[in-house]
Amino acid sequence: MTDTTVVEGQQEYSQNGQSQTSLGTAAARQLATTTKSAPQMQEITSRWLLRVLPWEQVSGGVFRLNRRLTYALGDGKVTFTPNGAELRVVPQELRELTLLRDFEDEEVLAALAGRFEQREFDRGETIVERDQPADQVVLIAHGKVQRIGRGKYGDETVLDTLVDGDHFIWPALLETDDYWQFTARTMTPTTAMIMTQDAFEEVVAQSPALQAHIATLRERMQLPSNPFGEAAIARASGHVGEPTLPNTFVDYEAKPREYELSISQTVLRVHTRVADLFNDPMDQIEQQLRLTVEALREEQEYEIVNNRSFGLLHNADFSQRIPTRTGPPTPDDFDEMLATVRDASVFFAHPRSIAAFGRECNRLGVYPQSVDLSGQKAPAWRGVPVLPCSKIPISDDGTSAVMLMRLGKEDQGVIGLHQTGIPDEYQPSLNVRFMGIDDKAVMNYLVTAYYSCAVLVPDALAVLEEVQIGV
Numbered sequence: 001m002t003d004t005t006v007v008e009g010q011q012e013y014s015q016n017g018q019s020q021t022s023l024g025t026a027a028a029r030q031l032a033t034t035t036k037s038a039p040q041m042q043e044i045t046s047r048w049l050l051r052v053l054p055w056e057q058v059s060g061g062v063f064r065l066n067r068r069l070t071y072a073l074g075d076g077k078v079t080f081t082p083n084g085a086e087l088r089v090v091p092q093e094l095r096e097l098t099l100l101r102d103f104e105d106e107e108v109l110a111a112l113a114g115r116f117e118q119r120e121f122d123r124g125e126t127i128v129e130r131d132q133p134a135d136q137v138v139l140i141a142h143g144k145v146q147r148i149g150r151g152k153y154g155d156e157t158v159l160d161t162l163v164d165g166d167h168f169i170w171p172a173l174l175e176t177d178d179y180w181q182f183t184a185r186t187m188t189p190t191t192a193m194i195m196t197q198d199a200f201e202e203v204v205a206q207s208p209a210l211q212a213h214i215a216t217l218r219e220r221m222q223l224p225s226n227p228f229g230e231a232a233i234a235r236a237s238g239h240v241g242e243p244t245l246p247n248t249f250v251d252y253e254a255k256p257r258e259y260e261l262s263i264s265q266t267v268l269r270v271h272t273r274v275a276d277l278f279n280d281p282m283d284q285i286e287q288q289l290r291l292t293v294e295a296l297r298e299e300q301e302y303e304i305v306n307n308r309s310f311g312l313l314h315n316a317d318f319s320q321r322i323p324t325r326t327g328p329p330t331p332d333d334f335d336e337m338l339a340t341v342r343d344a345s346v347f348f349a350h351p352r353s354i355a356a357f358g359r360e361c362n363r364l365g366v367y368p369q370s371v372d373l374s375g376q377k378a379p380a381w382r383g384v385p386v387l388p389c390s391k392i393p394i395s396d397d398g399t400s401a402v403m404l405m406r407l408g409k410e411d412q413g414v415i416g417l418h419q420t421g422i423p424d425e426y427q428p429s430l431n432v433r434f435m436g437i438d439d440k441a442v443m444n445y446l447v448t449a450y451y452s453c454a455v456l457v458p459d460a461l462a463v464l465e466e467v468q469i470g471v
Contacts, residue, residue, distance in 0.1 A: 038282060048348070049348060052407065058417045058452075061419060062259065063259040068253070078094065087118055090113070091109035091110040100112075112200070115200065115202075116194060121143070123189055127186065130180050131179050133178075134179055140167065140191075143186060143187075143188045145162040145186050145192075146162075147161075147168070161187070261429075261451060262310065263448060263449070267445065270284060275443065292447050296447060301389070303451070306393065310452050312453065330364075341404050344384050345405060346407065350392045351388045352394065356468070356469040357402075401463050414454070416452075419450055430448065432447050433445065
C-alpha cells in the first residue's frame, strides 16, 4: 500500500495518520526556484510560404506591375444564382466571357442571361458532338465534363476537363457554318446552361451597343499576337541578302495593376504593475510582443493565400486553374501542373492534401523522392519540393487546393512585397509603436505588419482545384 502524504495547514501527515519525520516535497517547493518555460503557442506553424517567398522592397508603399499589352484576354468563370430547383446566370458574370469582356450595358447583359436554358445530363452523356454544327454556347453550372478530341491516328484523346463555371465555346457565336472540333462528354451528373446562336443573334439585332462591341472584338482578333495573347513583336529571321526589315515596338498595358501594401494590426496592452513587478526572469513585454508578432505573421501568411484582392488562390489566372482528373491529388495531376509552370520552384498544399497525395502514390507503387531544403528533408515530386501550408482552406465538402509556383523577380515569378526601414521597426516590415499609458495605468503598443504579394506573369502560378482529401 502506497504511503502518500496529505497536507493540512502547516502539518504534514501520512495516509495512515502518523506525522512525517522529515520535510515533505510540498513544503520544500515553497523555497525552491521553479524552472519555467517561455509562453508556448499552438497557433505557430512552420510558415514555409513566408520563408521561401522572395521579398521585394516597396519603398513607396505601392508596387506597379507593368506587362506587355494583351489583346486576347483569358476566359473567366461564370457564377450562377439558385432559384428553387433552377439556376439563373448572373448577368454581370457574363463579362467573364471573352466575348463580353468590358461590355457595360446592363440591360443587354440581362437579356442575354435570360436566354440561357438549363439542361441536365447524366454521367457519360454527350453535350456536343465533334463535327456537328457549333451553334450554341454552353456554361457548366455544376459537374465535370471532358473535352475529347481526335488523336493523330483517329483515336480519342482527352483535351482537358471542365468544371463549375467553365464554358465553351464563344467563337461559335461569331461564326456561321462552323463545326465543333471536339466532343464534350460528362464525367459526373452535370447541370449546364445553354444559349443557342439564334437566341444570341436576336439580342444582337436589338442592341447597337453589342453590335459595336462585337465589331471591335473582330478587329482585335485580326491583330497579330503571340500564343499568350500579347501584342506581337515583328521580326525577321533566316533571310539572305538585304531585305527590308520589319518595324516594330513593344506596347505596354495602359492601365497596369498596382499593389498597395496591405496591413495587419493590433494594440497590445500591458499593465504597468505587471511590467514593473513581474519582469524576472522573463521580460513580460518582450514575451507579449513575441507571441503577438507570431500571431500577426500567421495572419500575414493567411492573407497572402486567401485575400480576395491579392491572395494567391484568387489571383491565379483562369487558364492556370486545373481540375483533378479523378478527385484525389494524383501524380498525373501534379505532372499536369508542372506542364503549365515553367521552371517551377515549389508546391504548396494543406498537410491533409499532402497525405492524400501520399496515399495515391502508395496505391500506384510510386515513391516520391525527398530534397534538402534549408537543412531539412522535404518531400518532392519531380525534384520540386512539396511543402505544407495550413492556410490553404478545406471546404465543407472535404476539398482543398494545391498551388505550384515559380519564385523570384528575375524569373518573372511570384514575389512578396514589403517595406523595410520603417519607423520603430521590430522585424522586417513590422513595427511596434508605444502609444502611451492610459488612465488605468495600462501601456499600449501598436503592432503593425505591412505586406502583399504579386504574380508577375500568369504562368508563374498554377492551382489544382477541387482536390478531394478524404480516405
